[in-house]
Amino acid sequence: MTATLVLLRHGESEWNAKNLFTGWVDVKLSASGEDEARRGGRLLAEADLLPDVVHTSLLRRAINTSELALAEAGRSWIPVKRSWRLNERHYGALQGKDKAATLAEYGEEQFMTWRRSYDVPPPAIEAGSEFAQDGDARYADLAPEILPATECLKDVLERMLPYWYDGIVPDLRAGKTVLVAAHGNSLRALVKHLDGMTDEAVVKLNIPTGMPLRYELDEATLAPITAGGEYLDPEAAAEAAAAVAAQGKK
Numbered sequence: 001m002t003a004t005l006v007l008l009r010h011g012e013s014e015w016n017a018k019n020l021f022t023g024w025v026d027v028k029l030s031a032s033g034e035d036e037a038r039r040g041g042r043l044l045a046e047a048d049l050l051p052d053v054v055h056t057s058l059l060r061r062a063i064n065t066s067e068l069a070l071a072e073a074g075r076s077w078i079p080v081k082r083s084w085r086l087n088e089r090h091y092g093a094l095q096g097k098d099k100a101a102t103l104a105e106y107g108e109e110q111f112m113t114w115r116r117s118y119d120v121p122p123p124a125i126e127a128g129s130e131f132a133q134d135g136d137a138r139y140a141d142l143a144p145e146i147l148p149a150t151e152c153l154k155d156v157l158e159r160m161l162p163y164w165y166d167g168i169v170p171d172l173r174a175g176k177t178v179l180v181a182a183h184g185n186s187l188r189a190l191v192k193h194l195d196g197m198t199d200e201a202v203v204k205l206n207i208p209t210g211m212p213l214r215y216e217l218d219e220a221t222l223a224p225i226t227a228g229g230e231y232l233d234p235e236a237a238a239e240a241a242a243a244v245a246a247q248g249k250k
C-alpha cells in the first residue's frame, strides 16, 4: 500500500507575470494563473486523483489556486487546513524588486545565490517598510522571534518540517489523498526532504506553477516510490520549470 500526496504550486501570480520577487507579499493570481489552477483541477479529475483534504499556506495565491482546482475536480467540500509554515520563502529586502533589474545591478552570481543557494538569505527586510509583514493580522499570533524578515531555503525547510510531521503526515497515515497547495520555494523544501536531495542538487530544482505533482509514498517510511514524483502533464511541467529557472534572464 502507498500513501498519496499531490503537490501543487499556485498558478501564475500578478507579480510572477511582472517578474518581481514576491515572497510573503500577498499578491493575487493573474487571469492566466486562474486558468492554470482550473487546468490543474481538471488534470486531477482526469487522473481520478481526488483529494480528501487540502493543506495551504496563508497566502491567497495558494488558497485561491486550491479553491479553483478543487472546484474543477468537484472537491470544493473537502476539509482545509492552513499554516504559515507552508508560506513562500520570505525574500527579505528583495520583496517587490524587479528580478531583471536585480540581476543587472548585482550580477548573475549574487542574483543566483539569493535565488537558489541553499543557505544564503537575502538581506533582511526593514520592519514597517512597504513590503514587510510585521503588521499583518494573519501573523499576529506568531512570536516576533519566529516571524521571518528574510529566509534562505534551509530556513524554509526548518520551519516547514514541523507542519509536515504534525499537520500533513497524520492525514497520509490515515489513508487520505492529500493535496498541498503552496509555493515554488516551500515546495522545493518539501521535495528536498521527500527525495533526500543534497544541498547542492536542490539548487537546480524548479517547480512550475499550476502543475500537479503526484507522489506515491511507501506507507511505512513515507519514502517516494518514484524519486521526484510524477507530474500529471510531464511535458508541460518540464517546459514551465525551465521558464522558472530562466526568470530575470530575458
Ligand SMILES: O=C(O)[C@@H](CO)OP(=O)(O)O
Pocket (backbone or CB within 6 Å): 016, 020, 021, 022, 023, 024, 088, 089, 091, 115, 184, 185, 244, 247
Ligand atoms: O518571487 C518569489 O517569491 C519566488 C517564487 O515566485 O521567486 P523565485 O523563483 O525567484 O524564487
